[in-house]
Amino acid sequence: MDEKKVLNIIKSETENENIPDKIKPENIINLLGEQHEDERFVSVDIKDANAVVSAINNKKKNKVKKYVVATAALAATIGIVLLGMKLFDKTSDIVNDNKLSNDKQTVDKQNTNVVVNSDFKTFSSYEELKKFVKENTKDMYDDYWADLDEMPTMDMLEGDLPTNDTDSSYNDTDRNESPDYSDTNVRTEGVLEADCIKTDGEYIYTLYFSYDSVYMSVAKAAGEDTEIVKEYCISDMLKEKYDDLSHFADWNMKEMLVLEDKIIILGDVFSQNENIFFNNYGEKKVYDPVSLVVVLDASDKTNINIADKFTVNGSYQECRMTNGYLYVVSKDFYSEENVEPIVDGDYMECNEVYICNCKTYNSYLVFTSYNMNEKPELVDSKAVLNNGSIEMYVSGKNIYLLSNTYEYDDKGYGVNIMEISKFGYENGVITPRNQRELKGYIDDVFCIDEYNDYLRLVVTRFEQYTEINTLYVLDSELNIKGTIDDIAPGERIYSARFTGDIGYFVTFKQVDPLFSVDLSDPTNPQIIGELKIPGFSEYMHIWDENTMFGIGEEDGFIKLSMFDITDPTNVIEKDKTILEDMYHSSALYNHKAIFINGEKNVIGFMCEGYVVGTDQIYGYDTIKSVGSYYLYSYEDGKFVEKLEIPMESIYYGMNVRGMYIGEYIYIASTTGDIIVVSMDNYEIVKTIKK
Template identity: 25%
Template structure:
């Protein structure tokens, strides 16, 4: 699609304002009729001739006429849309794809033919960045205390990706919220479903727990996975310990981020920090180590996949593991100091290194940055399977992964400012298809504004949904499998900042307000006709909305100066949602939210949810780590019991819990405690560190 110039846009803005005044009568003024619009655009000072004959062999009259026709058609489309728009409390239904709502870039990403093309692009990108712009997203200090060398001349890199990451639900899932976990081995994280990685996983008989230890011989820090048999609850035992890293290497430091569990395969994801002979920080890689756990007491290492770059996210869908990293490119002085290893992403499987072919590399066109988004796909059920791979140079601020595709988004601003000197923000959406071990670029789309409030992109039944925000409004777009515009809304919570967007069942929930006190429900059951259904008051809940089912939500939080409350929302009728039940926690209980909102366990099958807390004794002031369990049944929240994980809280808190049959297991970095849910008492406790 061709782009309008600044003066065209000014003319259209002026015409659009005049048209807005006439919508009451639905008459199209003479000034806005097709012939008048074309005449005005022809006389616009901004239409300047440019000779394209050297490239096309044709004078520019055709190009010029085409731009006039496009602009006129755009204005006429705006007229038609405005006359047909449905308005609901200030929210406007986008009936078509106009220049004012979104547009297609001519070539937002381009392919390359050779490594030389990549090298040239990298040098151009690095040459366009100033020293003040260079920041490294890979200078995170490992927990072993080694400090990356950020002062070295060749270590200046530009800013990397945001921390907001979304993943698709491979199946109906009402478990832990799918946000990026904090890589802290002292915190146990329980996840439900194969496709989510976490720090604790269970198959209903064993717990697989990432923790750390100390090597008795050399005092080094051990990165390890404890495999604990937890059934029967009264006979818990550690059946084996997987040592991932013993901390003795001077060249590398490995830290386990999280793990996957699928049938008889356990996968550990690790960050690997590499150091030079002088001890200076050199680079970072992401490692996926596969184990056969057919016999949990004797796990066998079957595969080690090492991929350039820092960990961004991952997803396990059926037997396909998608691994996403960010590979930054160091600042170089000139072409002579730029090596192929610097600019071409690579990975290894069992020490066999593979560099990406040129055909697997794409380059972002709009203001690219000196970093790669690097994606690989591995079939974990076949040790001999080929690895799908793809890298995009210069793009990617958020990524959304699903079973058969992934979408990358990247924000940019218009080159030309408007009449007020302001530049318009846009977001590019790139879609890639996953077919077996092949990853192919599908299509791209550009929407107005930047992605709103963190995780604000989602896919269901082939439809990609995205929420954006600009200075004037919040917008919502629905795209089909071909990444074509289907429908959308604009004007959601005008002049307010969207805090978060959640997609649950057939609804999207837009949370806004200084204290997240407002939530708008958008019915997206018909992707061609999204509509505002209703509103609920969620003051204090911020991002903490949890799905019990498609029609029941839990809001957990506290308004300013208030106690922590838990509210069960009935959204079976999205046009008339209501707070079905409210429970207020006692003041001595403090919820351990930290940076990971997944601390709340939701078990929709058993209709239970649990929250880790720290209790303070009013008389002695002693703090106790505990887990509070509730039932959600017949539209009511009912407390089941409080289970003390540690009678002397010293920082080793039970931050996660999981229910197996009639037993609650609470997990921390040091111990596992099993409780009888019905009797509300400990059955056994096991030290794991």
């Protein structure tokens, strides 16, 4: 019997099977609706869908309902835990154990959450590397959780710089005087992050792209005289200047950085034909994305030109910039024949390829660094072989990669494994340092924090389908110095914020505790406070030294909270406000989407809700998205809504950013619209519609 016949038999087995009614799309709508009634969204009554439910459906319905109720119950248990942590006092077993053993290769048997710790391996030739890759490349099929976070958020450039994020407008090291404008809300003060809308205090730059083109518009910010000065088609400019970019489509240029006389645009492109010649060796890398770093000469805003471009094979992930050096991370899936990472068309040196201690491998993370002080140049490139599902945190001194995998134990229970790899960086040079494996995963970049050479992180792991949360304090070599385990079992961490010796985090449960942790003794972190309030925060921001802001949800609606953190052992929710009918805000998941400045006393963010209509053709209920940009201030312990600006048309993927320049607040969106608001009286003084 030949292969074809075997495949045909397997194929024909299910070919004539009827699809059970229960899982037909019209019934699925209903099922989701039921779920939502019990969960967070206000459900929309979708009539008639039940009419189609068949006898089988009814027979099986009880079972489905049970499931729905279970998920709803889980959802209802989400709450806020503000955890103030104190990291001193008693010496734990783990610390003693670490003191006794310097052998980093040994498995730490005292603490079952620790798997391995070792330094990086390299190979002297690509032949050896190929052999290694061949033997160790494995699938990530089980990697359910990692896959959810597959696209790395290198949301994390932070570090040695003061972790005191009281003011979101960082002091750019490239600038001498403190600017009278706000830049992107960053993870770490002093470390620049790229975004789709930027300002230099004089102009507002907006980047937007479609499949075949990428544009940048430049607007002169001048209060009521604000106007768009020029619009550039970056992709056309690139195609014109560089022959090797002419056949690219799918311009996915996501973000940019604005320096004094330069603008850097970052993203990736996909080829539209089979000849990609980013490989100087004549090999084809069909359909592989190529990361692009485009440097524009912006000394004259009305005549911006392309100064230079750099490429890295692989999809663009994230970048950070500090001290005039740009660090870019790309992800490249290798094949067993072509294991060499390629930077600017050339193979990297084999000894610059480092092997993470993962159990499985399938891709590289390629770091490149560029000196942007004068003439842009590539300074360093390093590649890390890992399993491709990476979160990244960059501190002032170090870059941390967190690689997540999901494995099954003998009994079929899933286990989250996180590999932490640490790299130093200075003046563009990237140096591999240490590795450590832990069980669990982090919710976002705010759950990991470097302070005084210690790395603190709060992780959640699944153990036999129950979530368990742990706080770790690791030393500079990533040895575990202190832990608090079994925090809030059955809940998971929703947000975290560390400030100096104190950490706060929110877990999700029926009533919602906010925990405070004292971390002043790294070997003995202590939970010192717990605040239980309804709702939960998805993002927290230090407003001033005594106050922390939180944005999250309560009863499905967007909620703002202000916490008094003067005494971390007794955190108080000073005020909260709930935005009724607003169900979603990009600020919940993307810290760049929130405009927050304690000094100027302004909070700006976009919120979305929806209205229900009826489909003209099919007659079923439809949901149309509506949204507004909100400006709030916090006065005498109360939130004050200053302005609500309804956004007429909301298209999905539209980004809106608020910023202040001088006396005005500018609300710019990737549609090209700009709304100018006076900070004196919160009146709209100018609206630019594109």
